[in-house]
Each structure stands twice: as C-alpha cells, then as structure tokens.
Amino acid sequence: MKALIFVLAAAPALAASDGATGNDWPQYGGQSSAWRYSALDQVNRTNVKKLQPVWVFQTGDNVGGLQATPIALDGVIYLSTAHNWVFAIDAVTGREIWQYRYPMAESLTIIYGPGNRGVAVAEDRVFMGTLDNSVVALDRKTGRELWRVNVEDSKQCGCNITGAPLVVKNKVIVGVTAGDSAHRGYLTAFDAATGRLAWRFWTIPGPGEPGHETWAGDSWKYGGGSTWMTGSYDPELNLVYWPVGNPAADFYGGTRKGDNLYTDSIIALDADTGKLKWYHQQIPHDVWDFDSAYESVLLDLDWEGRPRKLLVNVNKSGFVFVLDRTNGEFVSAWSVARHFNWVKGIDRNGELIGRNEPELGKTKVLCPSIGGGRSWNHGAYSPRTGWFYTVGLEWCQEVTAQQEEPREGDAYFGGTFKLVHPEGEEAHSHLDAYDPVTGRKHWTYRAKYMLLASVLATAGDLIFTGDPEGYFFALDAKTGDKLWSFQTGNGHRGSAVTYQVNGRQYIATPTGWGSAVAALLSQLWPEAENFRSGSALFVFALPEE
Amino acid sequence: MLWLTLLLLAQAAPAPVEVAPGAAVFARTCAVGYCHGTGGAAGRAPRIQGRTFARDYLRKVVLEGIPSTGMPAWKGKLSDEEVDAVVAFMMSVATPGPSGPAAAPRAIVAAPSDREMPPEARRGRELFFDAGRIARCGTCHLLENRGMAIGPNPASPPPKSASDLRKALPREVGLARLTNGEQFPALLVERKDALVRLYDLTAAPPVLRTVSGAEAAFSKPAAWSHGQAVSDYADAELEAVIAYLQWVAGP
Numbered sequence: 001m002k003a004l005i006f007v008l009a010a011a012p013a014l015a016a017s018d019g020a021t022g023n024d025w026p027q028y029g030g031q032s033s034a035w036r037y038s039a040l041d042q043v044n045r046t047n048v049k050k051l052q053p054v055w056v057f058q059t060g061d062n063v064g065g066l067q068a069t070p071i072a073l074d075g076v077i078y079l080s081t082a083h084n085w086v087f088a089i090d091a092v093t094g095r096e097i098w099q100y101r102y103p104m105a106e107s108l109t110i111i112y113g114p115g116n117r118g119v120a121v122a123e124d125r126v127f128m129g130t131l132d133n134s135v136v137a138l139d140r141k142t143g144r145e146l147w148r149v150n151v152e153d154s155k156q157c158g159c160n161i162t163g164a165p166l167v168v169k170n171k172v173i174v175g176v177t178a179g180d181s182a183h184r185g186y187l188t189a190f191d192a193a194t195g196r197l198a199w200r201f202w203t204i205p206g207p208g209e210p211g212h213e214t215w216a217g218d219s220w221k222y223g224g225g226s227t228w229m230t231g232s233y234d235p236e237l238n239l240v241y242w243p244v245g246n247p248a249a250d251f252y253g254g255t256r257k258g259d260n261l262y263t264d265s266i267i268a269l270d271a272d273t274g275k276l277k278w279y280h281q282q283i284p285h286d287v288w289d290f291d292s293a294y295e296s297v298l299l300d301l302d303w304e305g306r307p308r309k310l311l312v313n314v315n316k317s318g319f320v321f322v323l324d325r326t327n328g329e330f331v332s333a334w335s336v337a338r339h340f341n342w343v344k345g346i347d348r349n350g351e352l353i354g355r356n357e358p359e360l361g362k363t364k365v366l367c368p369s370i371g372g373g374r375s376w377n378h379g380a381y382s383p384r385t386g387w388f389y390t391v392g393l394e395w396c397q398e399v400t401a402q403q404e405e406p407r408e409g410d411a412y413f414g415g416t417f418k419l420v421h422p423e424g425e426e427a428h429s430h431l432d433a434y435d436p437v438t439g440r441k442h443w444t445y446r447a448k449y450m451l452l453a454s455v456l457a458t459a460g461d462l463i464f465t466g467d468p469e470g471y472f473f474a475l476d477a478k479t480g481d482k483l484w485s486f487q488t489g490n491g492h493r494g495s496a497v498t499y500q501v502n503g504r505q506y507i508a509t510p511t512g513w514g515s516a517v518a519a520l521l522s523q524l525w526p527e528a529e530n531f532r533s534g535s536a537l538f539v540f541a542l543p544e545e
Numbered sequence: 546m547l548w549l550t551l552l553l554l555a556q557a558a559p560a561p562v563e564v565a566p567g568a569a570v571f572a573r574t575c576a577v578g579y580c581h582g583t584g585g586a587a588g589r590a591p592r593i594q595g596r597t598f599a600r601d602y603l604r605k606v607v608l609e610g611i612p613s614t615g616m617p618a619w620k621g622k623l624s625d626e627e628v629d630a631v632v633a634f635m636m637s638v639a640t641p642g643p644s645g646p647a648a649a650p651r652a653i654v655a656a657p658s659d660r661e662m663p664p665e666a667r668r669g670r671e672l673f674f675d676a677g678r679i680a681r682c683g684t685c686h687l688l689e690n691r692g693m694a695i696g697p698n699p700a701s702p703p704p705k706s707a708s709d710l711r712k713a714l715p716r717e718v719g720l721a722r723l724t725n726g727e728q729f730p731a732l733l734v735e736r737k738d739a740l741v742r743l744y745d746l747t748a749a750p751p752v753l754r755t756v757s758g759a760e761a762a763f764s765k766p767a768a769w770s771h772g773q774a775v776s777d778y779a780d781a782e783l784e785a786v787i788a789y790l791q792w793v794a795g796p
C-alpha cells in the first residue's frame with residue numbers, strides 16, 4: 001500500500017541548522033525547528049536501566065489530561081494544565097515556585113473539552129492561550145498577570161486555544177481551535193510587550209482575496225481551517241510555518257464545493273507582517289477530517305544530490321508530506337499508517353490518487369479513523385541516526401455523512417462515526433524509526449493501545465515516550481529495543497522533555513490521561529472508559545555518584 | 546377490582562414513545578464529532594448507552610448544558626418536540642432505573658426571544674457580531690449572552706443617532722501613563738492590592754493590563770473617542786446597529 005518507493009536515502013547534511021536542545025528545553029518543539037531532540041547524552045543506552053524518579057509534581061488539575069510540553073529554562077520548569085493553571089517549578093527539587101490559575105468564567109462551555117499543550121517563555125514572560133480564547137502574559141519570576149487579551153468571544157465563535165504559542169522576535173503567535181465548528185479560522189500575532197494585535201492571517205480568504213473562489217457560496221464563513229497546534233520558525237528565511245486544520249463540515253463537502261484553501265495546508269508567513277509567502281495544500285476539499293495541523297519539522301538534508309531545506313509534516317491521515325520550505329515545492333509523501341483506504345495513494349506530484357469519500361446517508365468503513373493515522377502527539381528527529389521517530393495508529397471507522405445547517409460557533413461535523421477494528425487484525429499502534437524523506441522503516445515497536453504521547457530523542461541514542469497504560473519507557477534509537485520502563489500510574493498524553501542542571505541530566509514527562517482522542521478508545525476497548533485520569537509531572541535522573 | 550388495577554397500570558405505564566425522530570436529532574446534534582458517539586456509544590463526551598438516567602435530568606442537561614464542560618445548552622436551538630424526542634431516544638438506549646422510565650413530564654421549554662425583530666434590527670445584530678471584523682461591537686460589548694463585557698451595556702439606554710454613538714464615552718476612560726514611558730488611552734477597571742488593572746484601548750481587541758500602582762498614572766481627559774473604535778462601520782451600518790440596540794432595550 002505504500003504510495004511511493006524511493007531508492008535513495010536522505011543524508012543528514014553536516015551543515016544542517018541545529019535543532020538540538022542543550023541544558024534547556026526552551027521552546028515547545030525543543031527549538032523552533034521542532035526536532036524534539038536533545039544533545040544531552042549523560043543518560044545513554046548503556047546506563048538508562050539505572051534511571052530512577054527524583055521527584056513528582058502533582059498539579060491537582062486532573063480532568064482533561066496533562067497534554068503539555070514543559071518548558072525548562074535556567075533551572076525552572078514552566079508547566080500548564082488542562083484548565084489553564086500554570087506552575088513554575090524548581091527543576092532540581094520539584095518545589096513549586098509560583099502558580100497562576102486563569103480566572104475562567106464558571107458558565108463557560110468548554111469547546112471540545114479542557115486541554116492545554118503548553119506555554120511559551122521568552123525573556124521575562126510566560127505566555128499561554130486559554131479555553132475562553134484569550135492570551136495571557138505572566139511575569140516569569142512571580143507568575144503575576146501582566147496582560148490579557150481576548151482574541152475572539154468564545155461564546156460566539158465556538159473556538160478556543162489549546163495549542164502552545166510560538167514566540168518569534170517580539171511577537172506571540174497563537175492559533176485557534178474550531179475546525180469542527182461553523183467558524184472561519186485564523187492565526188493571530190500579538191506584541192509580546194503590550195499584548196496589542198500585531199497581525200491577523202485568515203486561513204480562509206475573504207471576498208476579493210486570492211483563494212476565496214475555492215469556497216462555494218457562503219461556505220467560507222463557516223469553513224473551519226483551525227490552527228490548533230504550534231507552528232515552526234526558520235530565522236534565516238524569517239518564515240513562520242503554520243499547519244492548518246480541516247474544512248468544516250468535516251464529512252460532508254457538498255455545500256463547500258472547491259479546493260477550500262487554505263485548509264489542510266502548510267502556510268509560510270512572513271514573521272513580521274503575517275503575509276503569505278507560499279502555501280502547499282495536502283488535501284484539496286477534505287471530507288475525512290484530516291487536518292494538516294501537526295508539527296512541521298525543519299531539516300536541512302542532502303536530497304537527490306543537493307542540499308535542501310525541507311519541512312516534514314505528518315498529516316492526520318497518517319501521510320507524511322515533505323516539502324521544500326523555501327518555496328513549498330512538494331518533495332515526497334509516505335504513510336505512517338498501514339491501514340488506509342481513504343485514498344489509494346499519493347503520486348509523485350503530491351496529488352491524491354483514488355479518493356474514497358464518505359457518502360450522504362450511507363455508512364462506509366474508512367481508514368484511518370477520525371483519530372488519525374497519527375494523533376497530534378509529536379515525532380522526534382535525531383541527527384545522529386538521521387531518522388524520524390513517530391507513531392502510527394491502525395484503526396478504522398464506520399462513517400455516515402449528513403448535511404447539517406451551519407450555526408455560527410456550533411459543532412459542524414457533517415456526519416457521525418463509530419470506530420472499528422481494521423479488517424483482519426485488532427486495532428493497535430506502533431512507534432517506528434523512518435528515513436524522514438523516503439519513509440523507509442528501520443524498526444518498529446508495537447503497542448496494544450493507541451500511543452498518544454509525543455516522542456523525545458536524545459544524543460544518548462534513546463527514544464522516550466509513554467503509553468495509555470501508564471508506562472514511560474526508553475527504546476534504543478538504533479534498534480527499537482526496549483531498554484527501560486517505569487510505571488507512572490497514569491496514561492500518557494503529553495510530551496516528554498530533557499534538561500540539565502548543575503551537570504545532571506533530567507528526563508521529565510507529563511502523565512495524565514485524557515483528551516478527545518483518548519476518550520474515543522472506549523469505542524474499541526470498553527475497559528478504556530475506566531482508564532484513570534490524573535495530572536502529574538514525573539522527573540527522572542541517574543543516581544548521584 | 547382487576548379492571549381498575551389494569552386501568553391504573555395502563556395509566557402509569559409510559560405512553561409509547563416514538564424513538565425514531567429522537568434518533569435523528571441525536572445523530573445530528575449529540576453524536577457528531579468527538580461528542581457522545583454514534584447512538585450514544587461514547588466519545589469525548591460520556592456514554593449514554595447502558596447508563597441509568599432520570600428523564601428529568603436528561604431534559605435539564607439538554608436544555609441548560611453543563612457549565613465548565615463541553616456540554617452546551619440546547620435551549621433555543623432545539624424545538625420542544627426535538628427535546629422531547631431526543632430525551633426519549635436517550636432513555637431508549639439507557640438502562641432503565643429501579644423505577645423504570647418515567648413518563649415524559651411535559652415541561653415547558655423556554656423559547657428563544659420571539660419578540661418580533663424588524664429587518665433593520667436583524668441586520669444590526671449581524672453587524673454587531675460580524676465575525677469578519679476584529680473591531681466589531683461585540684469585541685467590547687456583551688448583549689444576548691454574546692460578546693465581551695468590557696464596555697458598558699450599549700442598549701441601556703440605546704444611542705439616538707450615529708453621531709451620539711460615536712460620542713459615547715464611559716466615565717472610566719482616561720489616559721494611562723506608565724513610568725516606562727508608555728502612554729495609552731485606557732478604561733480603568735480596578736485598583737486593588739497596589740495594582741491597577743486597565744484596558745489599553747489603543748487598538749482592538751482591548752488589552753487588559755495589570756501594572757503596579759506606583760508605575761501607573763491615570764488622568765482625564767482621554768485621548769480616545771468611541772468614534773475611533775467604530776471606524777470600521779459606515780453611517781448606515783451604525784443606524785442598523787442602533788435599531789438592534791433599540792430592539793434589545795425593548796419598548
């Protein structure tokens with residue numbers, strides 16, 4: 001079922017822009033190139049079996065899962081929870097330095113359920129998006145609120161913010177949810193010092209703008225195009241890469257005929273002005289809810305004999321799209337999921353082959369499910385192996401399209417679905433090592449349930465992630481062999497990081513089961529309904545000599 | 546006696562409820578996306594199938610939602626008949642409780658405001674909440690449970706003309722001067738614990754700033770007018786907005 005087979009392997013160029021982290025984990029994706037790779041190697045393949053917990057931080061915000069990427073900076077960890085509580089924690093001892101609780105209106109309907117994927121820290125400030133679609137800036141030393149701005153009324157738009165902001169120079173860039181609501185998506189930048197609006201990019205072009213013609217009638221007003229995860233940034237090109245989500249209604253496209261730009265696209269924006277430099281649409285006129293919402297990993301690799309500046313993005317369908325990030329040119333595509341029938345494949349020009357669409361009033365089995373060939377939990381790239389490590393999910397769904405009336409801010413799915421096991425085998429997931437451009441697989445690690453936590457790669461040639469049953473574990477980056485594991489007592493839905501203080505390397509992982517996709521597991525495995533919720537940060541290190 | 550018992554039983558037994566219309570309402574509203582799953586099989590939202598509910602509880606939750614969760618209020622979005630039907634459907638897939646499913650009490654569902662709305666007011670409401678504008682009226686004003694309560698209630702009393710509307714100036718608006726040299730038109734919210742909270746009105750959306758009292762001076766007059774805030778709207782549009790505000794204010 002592989003759509004493309006390449007013979008060549010991409011070689012990591014020695015002059016590659018360095019996406020590795022060092023003592024700190026300063027940004028959501030490690031660095032703004034989103035490698036989720038650390039150059040720390042004190043913990044390595046030989047000694048990882050001695051790894052032990054050094055402290056645990058219980059947040060107390062136990063509903064919605066702990067989905068965050070902690071930020072570790074100068075010996076302090078900044079952690080956000082599902083209901084927008086923020087903690088500054090001593091990275092060595094686990095002592096709370098300060099906490100901030102966003103004052104949420106009691107009457108708020110929390111669209112899509114609670115959840116937050118992280119804060120951004122820059123200079124003396126901590127930034128967070130909120131469940132009522134606001135952005136706050138906190139004093140990094142005290143946690144005191146400095147400014148707060150409502151991006152758009154969540155009662156009206158049916159939208160909010162769960163993704164971590166991206167800070168570029170003096171701007172805080174935040175996305176928005178509501179790709180499955182009757183809403184028109186956007187990306188907004190605010191001045192980091194004052195909170196004032198800096199720029200706004202509408203992901204659905206308005207009347208008179210190029211691309212507006214890709215939406216029939218009034219459908220552009222309700223077309224989704226959310227920006228719910230965090231983008232990447234290339235300082236050399238001064239481009240912000242933001243992944244855009246699916247069009248609404250998700251499963252029914254009859255009222256939005258056209259390609260529906262810029263949904264399911266990677267957009268490259270000038271970081272200072274928010275002006276569009278290029279875009280690449282992965283799925284024109286999506287009717288499967290296959291967002292392009294996940295991370296964009298920026299890699300400088302030699303490809304077909306010349307150095308290329310590439311961008312690797314995993315679409316929710318499980319297809320990985322590799323682009324030239326200077327101009328958006330398509331390079332290759334390959335799938336992390338084995339079970340797919342929504343298309344037959346993707347050709348050499350990046351065009352979909354053999355679309356298999358949901359039908360009005362008819363129930364069809366489509367793979368992968370709405371949960372994705374992968375969920376948002378991020379992959380990691382190690383320059384030592386040159387491989388990209390990410391999860392694949394094998395599950396399908398019975399989907400029935402229906403025509404719904406768009407009501408501003410209300411759910412607008414255009415159908416219903418029920419998860420089912422793939423034909424011939426039980427649903428499951430796997431974490432694999434791939435060549436990032438060709439998708440050539442080097443090893444695979446199989447898991448019973450869906451792996452929904454991000455991957456961390458380190459220079460100790462270790463790959464860390466956690467599973468829904470509570471195990472946090474380390475695999476050998478070269479072979480996939482499991483070298484160590486620890487039962488944290490709660491399922492994993494967040495993103496592990498590593499940092500070093502006073503010469504000691506720490507590995508920190510959020511634990512805390514929850515989220516929309518996590519909740520879907522009970523449709524396949526009834527016992528998953530009773531998977532416990534929680535919210536804690538576990539930190540590990542080697543024993544002190 | 547037997548016939549009486551039978552008659553009483555017949556009266557106590559629930560009237561046969563048509564479930565099919567409720568299944569359709571459920572599919573269209575409750576089963577979508579990450580919510581309750583096809584037929585109530587569970588999703589992000591709780592499972593309905595096989596659980597035990599009181600009918601009144603389901604009705605209340607459908608109408609009012611559950612604050613601080615993802616469950617919205619359907620009052621005003623579903624008709625009385627649809628609410629009845631969807632509750633009946635949910636009871637049909639749920640497990641009957643110890644007392645069995647009770648007959649549906651015919652609760653009175655509050656209808657959305659059905660006071661007649663002139664077309665001009667309707668257009669005004671659309672403009673007030675125009676999602677295409679960052680600086681829309683709703684960015685600063687709350688009406689009909691939409692928008693942000695930053696500025697005062699604009700319908701109390703409604704302005705008489707576009708020129709009145711442009712001149713509106715809340716008492717709390719002034720000029721903020723910070724010791725770092727920043728200076729901006731501001732709406733004072735509160736002074737508390739040596740902190741000052743004020744909205745920076747320089748551009749939409751307003752930014753709520755918290756500064757220490759020692760760092761901020763607040764004075765009148767304001768270098769700001771409501772006319773700047775509504776500069777995205779043409780005169781004719783403001784007239785429609787006023788018609789809407791007058792409709793909200795009522796007779």
